[in-house]
Amino acid sequence: MAECGARGSGSSGDSLDKSITLPPDEIFRNLENAKRFAIDIGGSLTKLAYYSTVQHKVARVRSFDLSGQDVAEQDRESPYEISVQEEVTARLHFVKFENTYIEACLDFIKDHLVNTETKVIPATGGGNIPHEAFAYQKDADPEFRFQTNHPHIFPYLLVNIGSGVSIVKVETEDRFEWVGGSSIGGGTFWGLGALLTKTKKFDELLHLASRGQHANVDMLVQDIYGGAHQTLGLSGNLIASSFGKSATADQEFSQEDMAKSLLHMISNDIGQLACLYAKLHGLDRVYFGGFFIRGHPVTMRTITYSINFFSKGEVQALFLRHEGYLGAIGAFLKGAEQDNPNQYSWGENYAGSSGLRSASPELCPTQRARSGTFDLLEMDRLERPLVNLPLLLDPSSYVPDTVDLTDDAQAREHWLTCFEEALDGVVKRAVASQPGSVDAAERAEKFRHKYWDKLQTLRHQPFAYGTLTVRSLLDTREHCLNEFNFPDPYSKVKQKENGAALRCFQRVVGALDALGWEERQLALVTGLLAGNVFDWGAKAVADVLESDPHFGFTEAKRKLEERPWLVDCYDRWLRRLKGPPHKCALIFADNSGVDVILGVFPFVRALLSRGTEVILACNSGPALNDVTYSESLIVAEHIAAMDPVVHAALREERLLLMQTGASSPCLDLSRLDEGLASLVRERGTDLVVIEGMGRAVHTNYEAALRCECLKLAVIKNAWLAERLGGRLFSVIFKYEVPAEVPAE
């Protein structure tokens, strides 16, 4: 089955064919831990799927045992201790490569695979929900428009273009039917292309095609009608007969032109059949996948054109970022009998996955060499299932991200530069977080390289990893840090800050209690905002904090913009506070230290005093200096020891600490921990407070909820502030009340 397209052909591509250009351990990551392994050797591509466990380091926090210790000990800087532990999580790996490399790969696999049950999976199936889908628009900016992951995707037609074409009607996640196919597919392009030209490799044929002029080979309408096509209302550029001009013995045709004509012929034919099938089955969405598509803009474009043409715009051609894996993911998850796949949610590991390819392969040859040959996808099994926040007004239209950076070139430039400039600091922070480690510096450098490469890829191909957003940039950084065993670079910073803030808690609360009611409400809000200035994630603040560690809470308050704020709904909020108390408030906390302890907790305390129950939701895993769920438990415990209101609320379960299920500085309200979601429902939550730039500005700024919502943030990025019409440390105080609170 292995085919060696260029073996012995003497072409310059020979050396490439014989050896894997990358160390195999980078491709078959974690293979020695594979628990289940499946291989699908297709007509021209081999796909591997394996399920492995990954051991990685996690930072754990634990309260000191306070019994038998004197008061002086409690006054020490750290409120808790940090330990790094090994944790094992499950990961799915998908790798695909051309069959040319199969021998070398199989050798490597044999050497590294131990005690694993191997099975061959049929990879042509409907499979799982296609996650990130996108449509292609020629000459648009961006050319790739991603569909958000909304649940109403069924039914759809899945057209898998491998060697041949399979057309599958997918009605639900597990109900799909093969409705037809065609033998004219990727293998036809490749096979005929290899016969017609000197180029024997698929990718190179596509590249050849992208430089050709099909009109030299195809017979167009204008070739038959002469100039009359215009008066007849015909489009002269229509292909009347593919290869119609080559029916002559006395003419040579350029390889580029023939490849282009071939590409058009096949894309058009597939598009036409897909439309006919879509029409027959009454479907208006067609997802295209298979190696013929595999992120090749040129084939996506011709297929899209064909679909638009044949359906007159009634059918939409959609592509999937992980298209080639759909069948494999579906089959693999289904095959994982002992772990019911529906129990788990999976998240893509950006650190391990390769990206979509560029329209211009010359731009980034190293990146191309890798992903062009081996395509990788890794998915981490998340510990708990994730669901929608029940309070979303319209879950199907909810998009967490405020700005689509694939769409907004100016914003993209800014943020990419911003993340590039911040990289040094992150590396420094990572090394500093592990003072005892001998290889921390080395690992940190590896991290730097990996993340830098990803950023460079994104500069050239913003769509490489799906929708590009500030959130995806932040998440990718976290994944890359984890990859090199920096599970929580801010753990020590957070520990120190939490300790310092806890010591100030009583003073802050005392001052608040001394104020009159109306004054106190404003002070609570400004406290919340001032706390949010403390954010190691934002470079401006990082600079201030590095140079002046005693930069205090009061200082932060002074830095805040004077009212009226950039977005200022405070008066409405104050009026609301004069009304009846809320039943239950859900608060998404942001940073550790001053933010959560001196900003959020006093606010929580005030809500509790009003008779409102509070759910405080924190990240499950670490991200920047954000407070994690386990840290929040310890912090609450310390506060309860000082404050009877919090103490009683915790005891009576009027204050509940929950985890979000996420490890991100941003917030995706459509992927929240199941336990949190059901609690929100049970308690009849009627107020949601979202705090911080990551959660309330980069994401959720436009999110519409079914209940009242506060979105609070201090803009700590000068560019963003300016873009929003403000300046550094401008304040966003958004208070939203749904027009009509719909009945649950």
Place this chain on the structure above:
Amino acid sequence: MGTGLLGVLMERQGRAATTSASSTRDPASDEPDGRRQEPLRRRSNSASAPAVGDSALTEEVRRDRPGSYSGTTSVSRQRVETLRKKRPLFPWFGLDIGGTLVKLVYFEPKDITAEEEEEEVESLKSIRKYLTSNVAYGSTGIRDVHLELKDLTLCGRKGNLHFIRFPTHDMPAFIQMGRDKNFSSLHTVFCATGGGAYKFEQDFLTIGDLQLCKLDELDCLIKGILYIDSVGFNGRSQCYYFENPADSENCQKLPFYLKNPYPLLLVNIGSGVSILAVYSKDNYKRVTGTSLGGGTFFGLCCLLTGCTTFEEALEMASRGDSTKVDKLVRDIYGGDYERFGLPGWAVASSFGNMMSKEKREAASKEDLARATLITITNNIGSIARMCALNEGYFGAVGALLELLKIP
């Protein structure tokens, strides 16, 4: 586009598209005037082809919009109108200038009276003699003798209908011949259809001093098929199908009689392919088309095998083995792929084996020609079947479904 190799491909290849037509064999309904313009030209298709992008396809295109018939042709139309009252003068020609081939139909009157013969001008005689006494014209013109329709009554005259073809790229030579033979002195009307009627109109006028009467190719196609079917083929049926096409021993060519042919799907395979849904003799629409047609088969064969004529390409295809070139289901699954109900011999990927160097070296030119033929015909069959299903003609393409079962 819709013009082209229909007859040739059908006959030589021995595979029929559904060219069914009126079963009314009432002689009284015969003698349609081939040049009459039907006042009613219904086309329910509406979309114009998109003009953006350099990719393009044959698709529903509107051609009956006002202005299609320009000033010069309205003159011809008037002439047609007047001629209708009187029988037109000889010679009687019909011309279809396609993308690849020009098809010329010539009516040779066999009931010429002595009086008539005396009056006949020399050039007319010479044309008749030239066309009927030869089977080849120049190096590329061919008269398909086997297709000749004998003892036909057309417009009150008895005679034979001759079918002649030559490559479109020899059109200039043809026009030059018309000039040399002084066609214009005959005051005949040259009724022409196909894209070339437009493309070469000016050349006919300036070089040959001939005014073309341009006619819509799809109108002509439907009319021609209905007529030809109504007169039969020298006593036999024009429309036929293959029984047991997958079984080379028991495959039989059988006449197909249609009592009530409408609605029918007409798949016209020229250089490209046009697919028409025909609801009645004067009501049809172009459903779709594909650019993978006879021109693609011939063009690819030229590139892959170095052949120079369509006949050569077909001849090579008849001797080849496409399974060496195509990747079959059994090549991937080792046998039938039962889950999808695909037999092992079905083609999974046309030319799929050609991804491998060894297999490329093992394939002969004949194998490549055969694979090209199978690829194109299967694809046309597949698209036609889908169109039929979408149009609701479940029964009408029974014959075509059979076509898909090529081994």
